[in-house]
């Protein structure tokens with residue numbers, strides 16, 4: 599016979615910054631209590647307004663004479679979400695500085711509890727950390743998240759959240775950036791949420807990441823590097839066509855060297871590699887042609903990134919961004 603023990607009682611603590619004695623609603627998340635105004639909460643959130651409309655059962659939980667509402671969300675998320683709702687200076691519009699954990703909690707709960715003003719504000723903050731994302735020159739636009747570059751450990755959190763709340767214009771660049779550093783094992787492992795628990799990415803997101811990573815290392819890498827040997831890449835104007843040190847040989851060895859770098863670098867990281875690669879002895883017209891080819895290859899790659907993650911193109915992402923923020 600097994601004895602079922604009750605779960606251990608957590609010592610409850612009050613969030614002193616969100617404890618208003620003159621307010622009549624106590625909200626509990628994990629072991630943290632918040633005392634706030636139910637009417638104000640309902641005025642901001644459609645979900646809480648509906649909850650308030652429901653008749654409370656006779657035996658509903660009470661504390662200090664106030665009804666207690668338990669939320670299933672991490673206390674850290676609820677804290678920043680309530681601060682954003684009740685403290686006007688806590689989470690102001692972009693480009694005011696914030697931090698990622700605050701942003702994650704506010705975005706997640708403003709979506710869940712339907713507070714459109716906060717959700718849009720959070721999406722603008724997060725979107726600006728990725729806007730005009732260029733794989734070879736990442737994060738040139740100012741980010742209000744206070745991390746530059748954006749910490750790679752939060753990328754899977756951003757991916758999971760933006761997938762859940764349907765924000766593809768942030769989901770795609772976050773996935774692309776994650777593909778550059780994450781191993782297959784990282785993708786499987788997932789991420790740590792705000793309460794410190796391990797979470798796995800949705801199965802379709804895991805598959806999309808594995809598939810994109812593989813395609814970037816193989817076909818996209820080959821397509822990207824094609825400019826080195828492409829017909830018409832300035833070879834007609836070449837000054838140096840004879841002997842072992844002629845341009846065709848230099849190009850061939852250069853192309854082979856980029857193949858050796860395959861598996862370690864993704865196409866978007868190749869531009870930096872090209873810049874450090876000393877193409878000794880190559881003639882002026884060939885060098886110019888290669889430089890132009892690299893720029894065009896990078897533009898083509900940028901254009902193709904959304905399709906790696908199941909979206910048509912950048913225009914589709916931009917359309918979705920405008921729809922969500924209007």
Ligand SMILES: [Zn+2]
Nearest residue numbers: 836845881884
């Ligand atoms: Zn040449």
